[in-house]
Amino acid sequence: MSLESKELRYGIIGTGMMGREHIRNLLAIDNCKVVAISDSNAPSRASTAQLIGSARQFSDYREMLSTQDLDAIVIATPNQTHFNILSDVFDTGLHVLVEKPLCTTVKDCQLAIERDVQTYRDGRVVWVGLEYRYMAPTKRLISEVSSGSCGKVQMVAIREHRFPFLDKVENWNRFTTNTGGTLVEKCCHFFDVMNLIAGSNAVRVFASGNQDVNHLDEIYEGRTPDILDNAFVIVDYQNGVRGMLDLSMFAEGSKNEQEISVVGSAAKIEALITESKVRVGLRANGAQGVQEFLVEQPQGVVAGFHAGASFLEHLAMQNAIRKGLKPEVTLRDGLNSVVIGQAAHLSIAEKRVVEIAEFI
Ligand SMILES: NC(=O)c1ccc[n+]([C@@H]2O[C@H](COP(=O)([O-])OP(=O)(O)OC[C@H]3O[C@@H](n4cnc5c(N)ncnc54)[C@H](O)[C@@H]3O)[C@@H](O)[C@H]2O)c1
Incomplete structure (x- = not known):
């Protein structure tokens, strides 16, 4: 057969x-x-x-x-x-x-x-x-960028403002040794989307972050969780694109859990993930000319916890x-998303710019 x-x-x-x-x-x-x-x-x-x-x-x-x-x-x-x-x-x-x-x-x-x-x-x-690249507004933003409506992409900013890590079986996600660290575990999704939009490989990373609010009162076999809950990560790409991730995991009061903004030589394109909207604003048309679309997954898609x-x-x-x-989505994509997260953790630990060449 x-x-x-x-x-x-x-x-x-x-x-x-x-x-x-x-x-x-x-x-x-x-x-x-x-x-x-x-x-x-x-x-x-x-x-x-x-x-x-x-x-x-x-x-x-x-x-x-x-x-x-x-x-x-x-x-x-x-x-x-x-x-x-x-x-x-x-x-x-x-x-x-x-x-x-x-x-x-x-x-x-x-x-x-x-x-x-x-x-x-x-x-x-x-x-x-x-799979975040398959979320309807993200997919639409990626297709707008690939169709050239943005001009030459220069800046990709991704914001995730959300709730803390959920409870898991034996709460394995509370420790960096199990997860790779928040910027690997959670944020590999965003670095993957960033890589896709930048259309290039990351060359260096600078980050600032800490565990300031969440899980500080939890204890597992005598140990307090060590997982970072907020960070800014700046990424330089080989082709000159600049990326930035803004992560907060104590931001339940956010209308959109994730927002993506891409600014190119001709336009700014935004995806508002929870509202499932995409905005396209050509420089030539100014603020009045910004167009906003509602983008939904096709009928029959099982929504699950990840919007289908x-x-x-x-x-x-x-x-x-x-x-x-x-x-x-290849093993190489997996590696390219993990390396930015790991470089960002090293940048935070050593308070310095980290070259991707230090890992790959
Ligand atoms: N793609 C996404 O958006 C997304 C979302 C959540 C979790 N994840 C990933 O999915 C994986 C699981 O996360 P989760 O949220 O389901 O965690 P979970 O704790 O809810 O489930 C993990 C399960 O794996 C089982 N397990 C542990 N070791 C095992 C082994 N050796 N053999 C068989 N089973 C074993 C545990 O008993 C548990 O039932 C993680 O890698 C996580 O990063 C991905």
């Missing part, structure tokens, strides 16, 4: 908040099935059984990989586990979507890329879950699998 029409059989590794979002997406897509799930935590498996009782359950993902007839794997386990699990999945030759961040360090991202090459199989799709973006990510990945195409 050709891949075009075959039912794709999925195994999910890690069925916490994000693993279950993936399952809900896959349940809503024709011609694919979640046949097996694995999670080391019994309550996570029990919650998943309520969603998809027909899937076989495993506490050890290696047993699932060795005993199940599968086509594709989704890895949605805590960040610090991605490298080892991805390496085991590479050995099977199955298609795989690995959640962001690809790994917690640049070094592990590079090793993951090497492992992919060593275990290469023609047609295998390896996809990194950087993770659903669209699966459609795009399945299209690549079925048609033998390259992934739209």
Whole structure:
């Protein structure tokens, strides 16, 4: 049977908040099935059984990989586990979507890329879950920029003002050793979008940030969380584009959780993510000429926690699998988003400008 029409059989590794979002997406897509799930935590498996009782359950993902007839794997386990699990999945030759961040360090991202090459199989799709680029207003902004309406892009500013980190299973997200640090864990999404809009590679980073407000009164086995909750990160790109991330995780009183602003030689283009709006303002037309559009995901998209973006990510990945195409979000994209975050953490720690060449 050709891949075009075959039912794709999925195994999910890690069925916490994000693993279950993936399952809900896959349940809503024709011609694919979640046949097996694995999670080391019994309550996570029990919650998943309520969603998809027909899937076989495993506490050890290696047993699932060795005993199940599968086509594709989704890895949605805590960040610090991605490298080892991805390496085991590479050995099977199955298609795989690995959640962001690809790994917690640049070094592990590079090793993951090497492992992919060593275990290469023609047609295998390896996809990194950087799905923010599929949010409707972000997608529209990216297409405006690519169509040239902005002129030559010069400045990309991304603001995320939101609520603190959510509770997770065993609250693994409270420590930098598990996550890679906030600017890797959370902000790889924004550095990926920034990279895409800049159309170039980052060359240096300067950042200021700290953990000033959140999680300071929590204690886990005698340790207080060490995760940064606000930062400014400035990024220089090879082609002269300047990027800036403005992150606050104690800003529940924000109308938009994320805003993106791109200023080019001919226009300013903005995306207001929560309001799902895009504004295009040509310099020639001034403030009075700014046009504002409401941009919504098409009908039938499962919204989930990410405004439909993770659903669209699966459609795009399945299209690549079925048609033998390259992934739209590659391991290299995963690495290029992690390296800015890691460089920003180093910049904060050492109070200096950090060159990307120090890592890559
Ligand atoms: N793309 C996005 O927008 C997005 C959003 C949230 C989380 N994430 C990513 O998804 C991943 C999971 O995050 P989450 O929010 O679902 O966390 P979570 O804590 O809710 O779930 C993680 C699950 O993985 C399980 N797990 C841990 N180690 C395991 C192992 N070795 N084998 C099998 N299961 C294991 C845990 O028991 C838990 O059930 C993280 O990498 C996170 O960064 C991505």
